[in-house]
Amino acid sequence: MTGPVRTLLVWCPDWPVIAAEIVDGVPATTPVAVLHANRVVACSEAARAEGVRRGLRKREAQSRCPQLTAVDHDPGRDARAFEPVVAAVEEVAAGVEVVRPGACALAARGPGRYFGGEERAAEQIVEHVAQSCGVESQVGIADGVFAAGLAARAGRIIEPGGTPPFLADLPVAALGRPALTDLLRRLGVRTLGDFAALPAGDVLARFGFDAALAHRLAAGRDHRPLAARRPPADLDVTDTYDEPLDRVDVAAFAARSLAERLHDTLARHGLACTRLGIEAVTEHGQELHRVWRHDGLLTAAAIADRVRWQLDGWLAGQGRPRPGGRAAPPRPTSGIIRLRLVPDGVLAHVGLQPGLWGETGEERERAHRALSRVQGILGPESVVTAVLGGGRSPVDQVRLVPWGDERVPTRPGPAASPDAPPWPGRLPSPAPALVLPEPLSAAVYDAAGEPVAVTARLEVSAAPARLAIGTRPPVEIVGWAGPWPVDERWWAPAEARRRARFQVGLADGTALLLSLAGGQWAVEAIYD
Amino acid sequence: MAGRMVVGATALSAVAAGLVRPASEPDPAGGHRLLPVVPELTALLPNRGLRRGTTVAVSSGRPARGGGSSLVLALLAEASRAGSWCAVVGVPTFGAVAAADAGIALDRLALVPHPGPEWATVVAALIDGVDVVVAAVPPGLAPSVATRLAARARQRGSVLVPYGPWEGADVTLQVMRGMWEGLGQGRGRLRRREVTICARGRGAAARPKEVKVWMPGDGATRAGGAPHPVRTGGPRPASRRAALTLVGGTA
Numbered sequence: 177m178t179g180p181v182r183t184l185l186v187w188c189p190d191w192p193v194i195a196a197e198i199v200d201g202v203p204a205t206t207p208v209a210v211l212h213a214n215r216v217v218a219c220s221e222a223a224r225a226e227g228v229r230r231g232l233r234k235r236e237a238q239s240r241c242p243q244l245t246a247v248d249h250d251p252g253r254d255a256r257a258f259e260p261v262v263a264a265v266e267e268v269a270a271g272v273e274v275v276r277p278g279a280c281a282l283a284a285r286g287p288g289r290y291f292g293g294e295e296r297a298a299e300q301i302v303e304h305v306a307q308s309c310g311v312e313s314q315v316g317i318a319d320g321v322f323a324a325g326l327a328a329r330a331g332r333i334i335e336p337g338g339t340p341p342f343l344a345d346l347p348v349a350a351l352g353r354p355a356l357t358d359l360l361r362r363l364g365v366r367t368l369g370d371f372a373a374l375p376a377g378d379v380l381a382r383f384g385f386d387a388a389l390a391h392r393l394a395a396g397r398d399h400r401p402l403a404a405r406r407p408p409a410d411l412d413v414t415d416t417y418d419e420p421l422d423r424v425d426v427a428a429f430a431a432r433s434l435a436e437r438l439h440d441t442l443a444r445h446g447l448a449c450t451r452l453g454i455e456a457v458t459e460h461g462q463e464l465h466r467v468w469r470h471d472g473l474l475t476a477a478a479i480a481d482r483v484r485w486q487l488d489g490w491l492a493g494q495g496r497p498r499p500g501g502r503a504a505p506p507r508p509t510s511g512i513i514r515l516r517l518v519p520d521g522v523l524a525h526v527g528l529q530p531g532l533w534g535e536t537g538e539e540r541e542r543a544h545r546a547l548s549r550v551q552g553i554l555g556p557e558s559v560v561t562a563v564l565g566g567g568r569s570p571v572d573q574v575r576l577v578p579w580g581d582e583r584v585p586t587r588p589g590p591a592a593s594p595d596a597p598p599w600p601g602r603l604p605s606p607a608p609a610l611v612l613p614e615p616l617s618a619a620v621y622d623a624a625g626e627p628v629a630v631t632a633r634l635e636v637s638a639a640p641a642r643l644a645i646g647t648r649p650p651v652e653i654v655g656w657a658g659p660w661p662v663d664e665r666w667w668a669p670a671e672a673r674r675r676a677r678f679q680v681g682l683a684d685g686t687a688l689l690l691s692l693a694g695g696q697w698a699v700e701a702i703y704d
Numbered sequence: 705m706a707g708r709m710v711v712g713a714t715a716l717s718a719v720a721a722g723l724v725r726p727a728s729e730p731d732p733a734g735g736h737r738l739l740p741v742v743p744e745l746t747a748l749l750p751n752r753g754l755r756r757g758t759t760v761a762v763s764s765g766r767p768a769r770g771g772g773s774s775l776v777l778a779l780l781a782e783a784s785r786a787g788s789w790c791a792v793v794g795v796p797t798f799g800a801v802a803a804a805d806a807g808i809a810l811d812r813l814a815l816v817p818h819p820g821p822e823w824a825t826v827v828a829a830l831i832d833g834v835d836v837v838v839a840a841v842p843p844g845l846a847p848s849v850a851t852r853l854a855a856r857a858r859q860r861g862s863v864l865v866p867y868g869p870w871e872g873a874d875v876t877l878q879v880m881r882g883m884w885e886g887l888g889q890g891r892g893r894l895r896r897r898e899v900t901i902c903a904r905g906r907g908a909a910a911r912p913k914e915v916k917v918w919m920p921g922d923g924a925t926r927a928g929g930a931p932h933p934v935r936t937g938g939p940r941p942a943s944r945r946a947a948l949t950l951v952g953g954t955a
């Protein structure tokens with residue numbers, strides 16, 4: 177039977193604090209504490225010097241160190257920030273397992289031989305991580321991941337076979353099982369050596385399965401093999417052309433073969449992609465990159481279509497000027513010499529299941545093709561679909577998402593789920609048929625010609641009688657209702673909006689939604 | 705007798721779920737040529753629906769009267785609810801909440817708010833794949849482009865709904881008058897509007913027709929999202945056309 181795997185573990189001390197510095201820019205040299213559920217999860221060196229410890233309450237930590245910066249714990253942030261470190265380690269050695277954000281392990285044998293000694297390998301890794309990510313790390317080498325983790329905290333390299341004696345002197349708290357540690361302490365078992373000396377069968381009978389596992393770890397019998405991270409397969413396909421492609425039909429032909437190659441690659445891996453980046457490089461070094469989305473799965477023909485549309489727009493479409501349009505990429509000055517397809521949003525292909533009754537079949541496919549074609553002409557952001565969410569005004573309730581993207585509302589709406597927020601102060605139905613993205617400024621006058629105002633107690637100074645929109649002549653108001661006050665996000669000064677809304681009917685039969693904010697009237701929507 | 709009733713009830717529920725087409729309904733070739741519209745508007749259209757391949761213009765009139773946007777939404781609602789795909793081109797102020805209230809399925813509705821100078825290309829591309837294309841007509845559109853788009857819609861079997869001045873449409877709907885109800889002096893709220901819609905056109909629709917409708921519609925049954933509300937059992941009021949047709953289909 178083989179013993180535990182000789183493991184090298186790279187450990188970045190106080191990783192949640194470092195991650196907060198990398199992602200949110202909280203300087204880790206000042207006293208910082210990362211809190212979860214009002215308890216300190218990790219703290220910076222400066223905070224530790226002031227007496228802040230793990231497990232303290234927020235208030236207690238702040239009383240020990242008044243200038244403490246408190247950061248919320250975010251496992252996602254930790255993992256995201258750790259990704260470059262793992263990549264840096266992978267550049268030096270292969271087969272890395274991420275134990276948790278802040279620690280990754282690899283088999284020590286390979287790098288140990290390659291660099292001529294485990295110490296040299298450890299130095300290389302620490303130095304490379306420091307150089308490429310600017311992150312401080314420590315390395316420990318021992319038999320098994322558990323022992324290597326403890327060795328990394330001490331920054332030690334335990335010689336082969338020396339792991340059980342190394343573990344024997346450590347306190348039981350090193351097991352990382354607070355309930356078990358507490359129990360063992362009260363039973364007089366203080367070190368891992370004491371714990372390991374207990375008969376395994378009795379530990380299992382008395383403390384249960386998890387403790388039996390901990391018992392094995394304490395004895396240095398950590399047989400779990402490393403679950404090495406497999407680097408993502410390289411799925412990009414690239415083609416270079418000696419003869420620059422300067423006609424759309426030629427480029428489309430090239431794109432078709434490229435698309436089929438990409439599709440073959442994906443099919444070989446049993447994958448399909450939902451987003452596709454198309455990159456074209458011209459002879460003069462101009463680049464055009466655009467990402468296409470598709471909420472179904474992109475087939476070879478669909479990929480080829482998208483390549484053609486994009487090149488069509490680029491090679492031929494830009495000859496005409498676009499007044500008022502978005503900044504279109506300039507027409508390339510030379511032919512295309514390289515095309516690259518980068519699949520994104522890759523997922524396992526389990527086969528496409530068409531709708532049983534045909535409702536999602538042909539018609540949907542037809543509509544998708546037409547809309548993708550328009551996206552090809554105008555750009556992916558120009559075809560949108562509306563998603564209803566929560567909000568108090570018609571503008572807030574609607575989010576426009578590009579066609580093919582996930583339909584997620586900005587704010588949870590009343591229809592989303594039973595416990596969604598009710599949004600008191602919503603406008604009553606009917607909803608306005610025309611919603612102005614930019615409110616039109618207006619002026620409202622009373623019968624005497626004075627501007628109408630609303631007091632802080634929501635008293636209207638006089639009945640509105642005439643409305644002037646922009647510079648147009650005033651129109652008579654025949655009916656009005658309001659003010660309906662809305663005071664939103666008053667707790668966030670930058671986003672706070674306080675306004676009073678009115679519904680107004682005009683003499684010519686139109687009805688408008690007006691709002692008054694800071695003394696300025698505006699037309700928000702038209703009941704057309 | 706009892707067996708027949710059971711069979712009838714099952715068929716009814718199947719129809720209610722929109723899964724089965726009763727044999728007495730028109731054949732698919734004819735039926736699929738026609739997209740449904742809300743009952744209030746059927747009188748205005750020559751085939752009592754949006755016939756595929758036709759151009760149904762919605763004009764705001766001169767001087768511009770309000771109500772055109774609501775009319776467009778009402779026109780789309782029933783077709784969208786029945787599963788058709790719709791697109792709206794060149795309306796950056798489109799009120800999606802109002803559209804959803806009218807009964808339009810937003811996940812089958814595409815918006816192209818700013819088509820820019822590519823207007824004709826975009827509309828032509830949409831006609832190829834979408835059942836109903838609403839297009840706000842840009843000022844100064846060449847008549848030849850309009851004719852080409854109408855021909856394309858006819859060939860592809862889509863319904864083109866130009867919103868604005870348009871020559872040569874099969875039917876032109878125009879809001880003549882609209883009066884809101886429910887707003888007082890400092891109280892109340894907008895509730896509904898009586899709209900007079902006039903239709904004129906070519907061929908069968910040559911004689912102008914005028915109807916008065918409430919917008920939003922006053923039928924409580926229309927407010928929900930269920931397709932074709934069907935009442936099963938109990939005394940049935942003889943007012944709903946859909947329910948009546950259904951009885952003929954299953955008896």
